[in-house]
Amino acid sequence: MGSIRDKVAIIGMGCTKFGERWDASGEDLIVEAVKEALEDANIELKDVEAAWMGLFYPHISLGPQGMPLSTTLKLPFIPVTRVENACASGTEAVRGAAYAVAAGVCDVALAVGVEKLKDIGFGGLPERNMPAVEGAGRFFFSTVSAPGAFAQMATRYFAKYEIPPDKGKEILARISVKSHEAGALNPKAHLRRRITVEEAVKAPIVAWPLGLYDCCGVSDGAAAAILVPAEKAKEYRDDPIYIKALQVAISSGEELMYNWDGVHVEPTVRAAQRAYKEAGIENPRKELDLLELHDCFSITELVTYEDIGVSPRGRAPEDVMSGFFDLKGEMPCQPDGGLKCFGHPIGASGIRMMYEIYKQLQGKAGERQKQGRCELGLTHNLGGFPFRATIGISILGAHKG
């Protein structure tokens, strides 16, 4: 395996406000995100040579293939490719664009992630045979609901590490409290209200031990990135952000059959290991400055701290309780509020995470800006858990080489 490290840079990004965007169609969301990205990069749409789009539910969100991007932006016959890898679809769009740039086939590539889930027939937890989400039905719910699957991971985690239920609930609550603290400062977040540990612990249960505040919501949103060859990046701006690693790992289901401990996600471990190798990172806990993890559920974030090697096995709760991942902690996680406050418009989430890392590394995150060293950030997408788990990881850096 070779490496993408320092071959490609991001020179512009855009991200819509996420939420119940009754005011906006999927097409409107694309325009909003791409317009910001173009202005940020100080280029025009006609400069874009090829595009990739992450979109999971084409038939309810926008339509199949690359067409929604082509028609919406009136792209003049340039290649537009739809990529789909469940919840990692946004990361895949950036990966497609990055490889094209690194291959030398285009100098300016656009990656867009988008999903319109509100007001178009998507109901959150679909019935098995609901026509508009038949794909989703088969995908998520063939054996177990998403909250149900992650709830089992939480109870297993409590059992394995001998955490009493009340303490376990408190640890999970603390993760969500931290994310809401950050989201409250972010005008683009869907949910901007601070919550307390007590509120989270006492919230209605969705699937025990996961309560309302342990689960991310469903929302609309889009995000976009403009990529160029790293050596040309400074022609566009003084503070481009460099791609250090882009990795995808997908489960064959095999590892779940034998001796799975139930408290880790093997494809995350594999993708992270490869990403660190690609980026030249030896000690992620010391070298990474901030994280955007796939917190579809609080337990997912907890386990991911360990899977990516930032917290030792079984020790993530200590890091959570000590504030290590708080906005003012040593390694802020979800400095934008995470899926917890943004919801999860599937194709958009991966690029939304990169947007926050990009702004943080440029020192432009305003009230949410990480203090101290802020040079290297990681994003993590997880989809299809457990049987079809697919992971997308990016590592972005402020400096080249």
Add this chain to the structure above:
Amino acid sequence: MGSIRDKVAIIGMGCTKFGERWDASGEDLIVEAVKEALEDANIELKDVEAAWMGLFYPHISLGPQGMPLSTTLKLPFIPVTRVENACASGTEAVRGAAYAVAAGVCDVALAVGVEKLKDIGFGGLPERNMPAVEGAGRFFFSTVSAPGAFAQMATRYFAKYEIPPDKGKEILARISVKSHEAGALNPKAHLRRRITVEEAVKAPIVAWPLGLYDCCGVSDGAAAAILVPAEKAKEYRDDPIYIKALQVAISSGEELMYNWDGVHVEPTVRAAQRAYKEAGIENPRKELDLLELHDCFSITELVTYEDIGVSPRGRAPEDVMSGFFDLKGEMPCQPDGGLKCFGHPIGASGIRMMYEIYKQLQGKAGERQKQGRCELGLTHNLGGFPFRATIGISILGAHKG
């Protein structure tokens, strides 16, 4: 725009028998195609570092994301990415793999195209709200059926070039007769029966002037390719095939609004022009040796001859009637039988076309082998016509540089 030319080579390919594969699931088809490709490349599955899969109907064919490939082949956590661009999805899988190899991020990449349409609820011409193909319903049939759309192109072509209906029917029939002649020699084809012009002309009408033999069928199938950096290709085999160009062009719908003549597909023109530039081809009629075009309908093939600049505007009928595109003609088109004899398992078709070009350029096409010079071949995929037309073109060559 840069170029992919001679950066990547194909060292192994596989293709299933296409047809009503009641004997095989989508997973079986994947195994069949990939097994042949691995054996052809003389490598093992564990040598594959990353994979791309072209698949259009995930919820009826196999399942979403890259999972079907990962689970079926038991791939050990390597990246697998689903790409989708309507009928050009197979070409997109090869493009994804090619860019990754050219970017230097992997040394052995797998591209697979697959679709299982028989025996799983896909009915050919779906009703508007048929749940399992709701995406297809919205895609193809929001304004007009596929045969209906192309039938209008045929009547417009007849009118513009003052071709009497009987003569027009004969020209279209001649295209299908030529493809059936080739398909009859191909053990992997679905329909292996020779037909006559009289049979084709008198066949039941689907949408006038298109009759039964002017339309391709629906079938199951899979095809696979293994890609490596061009400079390493001869380590694997003496006769690798080199990628000279890979282009995708997609319509924004704009060109249809104003002054569209109705007898050409603008994204094909754009993709072909870019592909020739990428491959360094100045005169396609003289330099190309054989073609695999997207003959979903006979008229599509006729118009594509002109759109790719092989026949002058309005002169494709002369080339058809003179036998220029016959298996023993100067530039065989559909030497494997085309969509006409293979049917169109959507994600597979683009790679199935490349499989034939690959075998022909290696001189291994048996009874169907082109005589004389056989060094440069073109494949062409068309999807989403008319409003969402997306084109994939590849040019493959027997020699490097």
